[in-house]
Amino acid sequence: MILVTGGAGFIGGNFVLDWIAETGEPVVNLDKLTYAGNLETLKSLDSDTRHVFVQGDICDRELVDRLLAEHRPRAIVHFAAESHVDRSIHGPGEFMRTNVEGTFTLLEAARAYWGALEGEAKAAFRFHHVSTDEVYGSLAAHEAPFAETHAYEPNSPYSASKAASDHLVRAWFHTYGLPVVTTNCSNNYGPYHFPEKLIPLMIVNALAGKPLPIYGDGQNVRDWLYVKDHCSAIRAVLQNGRLGETYNIGGWNEKPNLDIVHTVCALLDELKPDAAGSYSRLITYVTDRPGHDRRYAIDARKVERELGWRPAETFETGIRKTVEWYLANPEWVANVQSGAYREWVSANYAGRDAKDSHA
Ligand code: NAD
Ligand code: DAU
Numbered sequence: 001m002i003l004v005t006g007g008a009g010f011i012g013g014n015f016v017l018d019w020i021a022e023t024g025e026p027v028v029n030l031d032k033l034t035y036a037g038n039l040e041t042l043k044s045l046d047s048d049t050r051h052v053f054v055q056g057d058i059c060d061r062e063l064v065d066r067l068l069a070e071h072r073p074r075a076i077v078h079f080a081a082e083s084h085v086d087r088s089i090h091g092p093g094e095f096m097r098t099n100v101e102g103t104f105t106l107l108e109a110a111r112a113y114w115g116a117l118e119g120e121a122k123a124a125f126r127f128h129h130v131s132t133d134e135v136y137g138s139l140a141a142h143e144a145p146f147a148e149t150h151a152y153e154p155n156s157p158y159s160a161s162k163a164a165s166d167h168l169v170r171a172w173f174h175t176y177g178l179p180v181v182t183t184n185c186s187n188n189y190g191p192y193h194f195p196e197k198l199i200p201l202m203i204v205n206a207l208a209g210k211p212l213p214i215y216g217d218g219q220n221v222r223d224w225l226y227v228k229d230h231c232s233a234i235r236a237v238l239q240n241g242r243l244g245e246t247y248n249i250g251g252w253n254e255k256p257n258l259d260i261v262h263t264v265c266a267l268l269d270e271l272k273p274d275a276a277g278s279y280s281r282l283i284t285y286v287t288d289r290p291g292h293d294r295r296y297a298i299d300a301r302k303v304e305r306e307l308g309w310r311p312a313e314t315f316e317t318g319i320r321k322t323v324e325w326y327l328a329n330p331e332w333v334a335n336v337q338s339g340a341y342r343e344w345v346s347a348n349y350a351g352r353d354a355k356d357s358h359a
Pocket of ligand 1: 005006008009010012032037038078079083084102130132185
């Protein structure tokens, strides 16, 4: 079996569902269930003995040691993190604790566990660290996409904490020989995405007739990847990735935020027309995010060359599936819109002046 951390979050949840469907191999899922963790995502596994859920903190060394000793996993796939850039600006402390101290704690527990393994079990063990393209900083319009050799230039408390965790993982490989692989992925989207992030926020706000807040001029570029493609990339790297290597994962799908929001509105106009007119009437420019990275783009040639991985979805197919999923799952959305969610939305958007509407 494998141990997954953060498997009740957006990508971790999709990964657990995918992993069990694709491989049938059992998963122990360690997740603290912060505001971003949601067991509803894993409801279809309720009576499936291949999924063992443990609510707990990756910073709890005793708990991690106990889980490793009890379940003897052949790999750890580490997703658990504080993941939202805006939240890291409002309060960076939890990002340092979970992303840096939590990764350190896991690495130490993994080192002790792996050190005591023998023979084939020792040779086969893997620690897969799931990271982000944000560690590389921001690209100008003319610059080449991020390759694995790009300098680390994190600009937000979130990306700095992820960069620190990547460095720890690298050091545990070089110093202790811990068998690690790291993936640095671009922006994911798809089912079960918490509606604080751009795409699900726009879908949920549009359906509620609320403003669609565009930071700055809406021309910041992200490289979007359908979440199931990220899951298949992780499976490929976990299985055949070279030890100590990093692999950049991306969708070859660079798009400015405004284009993304117009695409979402057009799909909603088609699938759930609003008598008041196109959802794009709700587009509202608001004060920019401090330190907002202008452009991310991933050069995903290494993972294709070495492991034969390429995304299966285009943006057009993936975004349609995503909008359809949100329309078909209003109860999942309603369940995550707790009081804490509403408090976050007012904390993040109250201080931003609306600049203009109707883009
Ligand atoms: P998410 O915020 O949706 O989920 C994070 C999960 O981790 C939640 O279930 C949460 O309860 C859990 N968690 C948080 N702190 C914990 C702790 N101390 N102990 C145990 N569990 C804890 O995040 P996501 O978007 O699914 O991202 C998952 C990973 O992928 C993160 O490491 C993130 O940096 C990375 N990543 C995300 C994206 C993206 O576009 N979302 C892209 C590239 C990389
Ligand atoms: O690149 C990978 C990263 O992608 C991951 O490491 C992060 O965990 C993940 O959250 C994501 O970070 P971003 O900051 O790119 O994602 P977010 O959805 O918050 O924002 C996407 C873009 O949309 C960004 O340029 C900011 C903009 N935006 C976002 C929100 C929430 C808006 O214009 N309005 C908004 O209300």
